[in-house]
Amino acid sequence: MEPILNVKNITKAFSGVRVLKNVSLTVNRGEIHCLVGENGCGKSTLVKCVSGVYTPDEGEIVLNGQRFTKLTTQQAIQNGVQVIYQDMSLFRHMSVAENIAIEKIRAKGARLINWKDVAGIAAEQTRKINVKIDLEKEIFECPIAIRQLTAICRALAHDAKILVMDEPTTALTKNEVSQLLTIVQELKSQGMSIIFISHKLDEVFSVADVITVIRNGEKIGDYNRAEINEKRLSELMTGREIDYPRYRRDFTENTPLLEVKGLSRKGHFNDISFTLRKGDIVGMIGLLGSGRSEIAMSLFGLNPIDSGEIFVSGEKVSIAAPQDAKRRGIALLPEDRFREGLFTDLKIKENVSSTVIDEISPRGCLDFSEEDRLAEKCIETFKVRAPSRETVVRSLSGGNQQKIVIGKWVETKPNIFIMDSPTVGIDIGSKAEIYEQIHNFAKNGMAFLLISDEVEEILANCNRVLILEKGRIKTILEAQDLRQPDAKKLILEEIGSRDLQPDTEPSTK
Amino acid sequence: MKFTIDRYQKILIFIIAAYCAFVGFVNPAFFSITTVFDIIRTSSTSLIFAIGLLVVMISGGIDVSFMAIALFGSYTTINIMIAYGIDNLAFAVGLSIIFGAVLGLINASLINWLKLPPFIITLGTQNLFHGIMTTFVSDKSFGAGVLPPCLNQFGRATLFQIQTGSGTIGLSASILPVVFVALATWGLINFTMIGRGIVAVGNDEESARRIGFSPARIRYYVYVWSGILAGLTGIVYVAQINALYPNKLIGGELPIVAAVVIGGAKITGGDGKVFGAILGVLLIYLLNSTLILIGLSSSWNDLFIGSVLVASIATSSYQERIRNRKNLIFTD
Ligand SMILES: Nc1ncnc2c1ncn2[C@@H]1O[C@H](COP(=O)(O)OP(=O)(O)OP(=O)(O)O)[C@@H](O)[C@H]1O
Numbered sequence: 001m002e003p004i005l006n007v008k009n010i011t012k013a014f015s016g017v018r019v020l021k022n023v024s025l026t027v028n029r030g031e032i033h034c035l036v037g038e039n040g041c042g043k044s045t046l047v048k049c050v051s052g053v054y055t056p057d058e059g060e061i062v063l064n065g066q067r068f069t070k071l072t073t074q075q076a077i078q079n080g081v082q083v084i085y086q087d088m089s090l091f092r093h094m095s096v097a098e099n100i101a102i103e104k105i106r107a108k109g110a111r112l113i114n115w116k117d118v119a120g121i122a123a124e125q126t127r128k129i130n131v132k133i134d135l136e137k138e139i140f141e142c143p144i145a146i147r148q149l150t151a152i153c154r155a156l157a158h159d160a161k162i163l164v165m166d167e168p169t170t171a172l173t174k175n176e177v178s179q180l181l182t183i184v185q186e187l188k189s190q191g192m193s194i195i196f197i198s199h200k201l202d203e204v205f206s207v208a209d210v211i212t213v214i215r216n217g218e219k220i221g222d223y224n225r226a227e228i229n230e231k232r233l234s235e236l237m238t239g240r241e242i243d244y245p246r247y248r249r250d251f252t253e254n255t256p257l258l259e260v261k262g263l264s265r266k267g268h269f270n271d272i273s274f275t276l277r278k279g280d281i282v283g284m285i286g287l288l289g290s291g292r293s294e295i296a297m298s299l300f301g302l303n304p305i306d307s308g309e310i311f312v313s314g315e316k317v318s319i320a321a322p323q324d325a326k327r328r329g330i331a332l333l334p335e336d337r338f339r340e341g342l343f344t345d346l347k348i349k350e351n352v353s354s355t356v357i358d359e360i361s362p363r364g365c366l367d368f369s370e371e372d373r374l375a376e377k378c379i380e381t382f383k384v385r386a387p388s389r390e391t392v393v394r395s396l397s398g399g400n401q402q403k404i405v406i407g408k409w410v411e412t413k414p415n416i417f418i419m420d421s422p423t424v425g426i427d428i429g430s431k432a433e434i435y436e437q438i439h440n441f442a443k444n445g446m447a448f449l450l451i452s453d454e455v456e457e458i459l460a461n462c463n464r465v466l467i468l469e470k471g472r473i474k475t476i477l478e479a480q481d482l483r484q485p486d487a488k489k490l491i492l493e494e495i496g497s498r499d500l501q502p503d504t505e506p507s508t509k
Numbered sequence: 510m511k512f513t514i515d516r517y518q519k520i521l522i523f524i525i526a527a528y529c530a531f532v533g534f535v536n537p538a539f540f541s542i543t544t545v546f547d548i549i550r551t552s553s554t555s556l557i558f559a560i561g562l563l564v565v566m567i568s569g570g571i572d573v574s575f576m577a578i579a580l581f582g583s584y585t586t587i588n589i590m591i592a593y594g595i596d597n598l599a600f601a602v603g604l605s606i607i608f609g610a611v612l613g614l615i616n617a618s619l620i621n622w623l624k625l626p627p628f629i630i631t632l633g634t635q636n637l638f639h640g641i642m643t644t645f646v647s648d649k650s651f652g653a654g655v656l657p658p659c660l661n662q663f664g665r666a667t668l669f670q671i672q673t674g675s676g677t678i679g680l681s682a683s684i685l686p687v688v689f690v691a692l693a694t695w696g697l698i699n700f701t702m703i704g705r706g707i708v709a710v711g712n713d714e715e716s717a718r719r720i721g722f723s724p725a726r727i728r729y730y731v732y733v734w735s736g737i738l739a740g741l742t743g744i745v746y747v748a749q750i751n752a753l754y755p756n757k758l759i760g761g762e763l764p765i766v767a768a769v770v771i772g773g774a775k776i777t778g779g780d781g782k783v784f785g786a787i788l789g790v791l792l793i794y795l796l797n798s799t800l801i802l803i804g805l806s807s808s809w810n811d812l813f814i815g816s817v818l819v820a821s822i823a824t825s826s827y828q829e830r831i832r833n834r835k836n837l838i839f840t841d
């Protein structure tokens with residue numbers, strides 16, 4: 001075994017707060033090395049030290065035997081470090097093709113751009129991971145899953161020696177994920193080293209050779225995959241045992257809060273009908289292109305429908321704009337938090353209060369103490385790891401940003417809460433807390449439409465599940481189906497994807 | 510990358526065409542080759558300014574010192590030429606460009622060093638450059654008689670002439686630098702790594718840094734290029750008016766900014782087209798120079814330009830919203 005990357009005793013602080021404390025890490029050639037830990041524990045910061053985005057305050061980085069105390073991004077790229085950043089780091093007004101190709105062309109030292117090369121590189125990469133993307137579109141026109149695939153393609157376009165993937169799968173559904181993990185295995189067999197970060201432990205266990213646990217900026221230890229299981233790993237990460245409570249609806253009142261009849265939009269979804277009653281948590285699951293996010297957008301007035309009817313509390317309504325939805329007590333937690341969920345340059349408190357700004361501004365004047373109180377409550381309820389409510393959201397870790405999104409929509413106290421992938425990028429411990437909150441709200445009569453790609457999430461929360469395929473409801477599972485021991489397998493079969501299996505071959509070293 | 514005319518540019522072209530038709534309807538004298546040549550001649554300096562500013566705006570910056578740079582470059586250069594009796598157009602252009610490049614370099618250095626918004630910095634350097642010029646170079650005006658004759662020759666030169674009812678008119682040679690600058694900048698932005706770096710930095714500085722671009726370095730290129738274009742424009746301007754004043758140009762920055770924004774450049778950076786900027790300038794010039802033809806006093810100017818500006822910003826943000834909505838299409 002030959003180390004290709006050696007991180008030695010790195011310490012990094014932001015304005016006096018130490019987020020990495022004396023962390024060391026060794027990655028060998030041809031190894032898949034997973035980093036796990038709670039939100040804000042310092043995984044992305046560690047990655048950015050390795051790629052030269054941040055300069056550590058103490059410690060050094062040895063890449064290919066070369067020592068660096070002040071690694072630059074260029075040096076890192078030259079030494080074969082490629083990163084898929086958690087925020088994807090794409091250029092909004094450039095085409096998908098250029099986003100994929102530009103770094104590679106730049107690194108070759110080209111002074112001129114040959115657009116045929118750009119198209120060629122982009123086509124080759126998308127073919128490699130077997131996805132179809134419109135390469136001419138500009139990034140800002142693309143949905144988040146496409147952007148994530150673009151970021152993946154860009155990193156793969158390089159002949160990297162070390163590929164760092166910081167939560168590369170948050171916007172992808174099962175099939176793209178397993179496609180991606182197959183590629184990761186392939187790259188490994190070609191001798192590439194991979195650092196893989198994910199909060200989805202099934203992914204971690206299906207690819208990892210070594211798992212490094214970080215807690216609170218400190219390294220807890222390195223573990224071979226064989227010597228550890230999911231339960232033990234979650235304990236190491238969080239310091240406690242994680243158990244997802246199951247939800248049970250116990251309302252006798254069955255009048256629907258929301259009733260949807262024959263909702264259709266050409267090319268998006270077709271003939272969608274379902275009802276939400278008080279205290280229902282209805283799950284919606286399906287692959288990329290199943291239409292689940294589009295339905296959510298339509299119910300929130302962001303995606304006009306062609307036909308169909310929507311009833312709120314028995315009254316027929318037309319929802320043409322988000323204001324209509326808000327007035328009817330419908331809230332949407334969007335899938336794309338960067339574009340639709342957060343003002344990343346504003347403070348935590350300003351984000352939290354943004355959805356209820358009218359309510360907390362009596363006579364048009366913002367009540368600052370109320371704003372502070374809401375922010376504190378959000379930080380407290382969802383255990384947001386941040387120095388204070390004044391912190392700018394951009395400097396929060398990915399998972400903590402997501403917690404702010406949830407917090408600000410909860411404040412609107414909706415009757416009907418549509419959550420599109422609410423816990424992407426959230427650590428397993430915080431998930432349990434968020435589920436608990438969801439259950440509490442549901443017990444108080446709120447109705448949820450929960451879109452998710454994680455079967456565990458669906459099973460823990462939902463009392464009914466709609467399985468979508470190509471824009472249609474394919475199967476509906478009721479509470480009793482979900483309580484069967486083989487419910488997970490059933491759902492996976494129905495959505496038409498395979499579960500991630502830990503590869504059982506002995507890892508070649 | 511092929512040269513394409515996007516939707517927004519089509520709208521601009523349509524507006525320009527419709528307005529021309531309207532003016533021609535009110536005053537048929539408008540439809541003449543003289544008008545076309547006139548607009549080309551009078552708008553040429555603004556066009557070069559706008560193209561320089563466009564590059565700055567694509568990079569996510571802004572520059573309000575380009576007029577001061579143009580004045581500094583041309584005024585200082587011509588003073589030197591008068592003092593030493595030099596009469597050579599290439600010398601004039603060359604030296605003025607060098608002054609422009611140096612002042613652009615100063616702009617970029619200050620922005621990189623102080624890390625303050627470019628608007629504040631260039632607002633400061635605008636005064637600084639002008640102050641240095643009037644204090645240390647000179648603050649006298651020069652009439653046609655003392656200027657090097659080569660300037661006036663260039664200012665009056667025509668590429669070719671056409672016989673019309675009211676005499677001969679020619680296409681001003683000032684169009685040459687405009688065409689050259691437009692092509693060079695278009696090539697720079699679309700076909701060089703530096704150009705793509707400019708776009709990248711304008712889109713997201715942090716992301717650009719992560720893939721190895723140096724935003725500080727990119728800013729040097731951007732402001733030096735806009736300085737060079739300003740230096741060039743200074744000479745073209747003096748050649749056209751055939752007189753040298755120490756206080757012209759300055760104060761005329763905002764219509765250029767407006768033109769570039771009307772041309773579709775994003776104020777937030779990362780997006781903008783040379784052709785769009787050209788259309789923006791033409792539209793403003795058209796409004797400026799035709800008010801009299803349609804019987805309005807020139808006090809309508811600001812009102813018109815203001816309305817077009819607001820309308821264009823509204824259109825582009827509306828288009829963006831529409832496009833964002835279309836994004837909900839997750840499968841194509
Ligand atoms: N640029 C920054 N300025 C200030 N604080 C920062 C900055 N970047 C990160 N932090 C802080 O450092 C800590 C670690 O953040 P990091 O992004 O490394 O977490 P993470 O382990 O990747 O979490 P997640 O799983 O949520 O992505 C967080 O508390 C975060 O607020």
Ligand SMILES: [Mg+2]
Nearest residue numbers: 044086397398
């Ligand atoms: Mg992270």
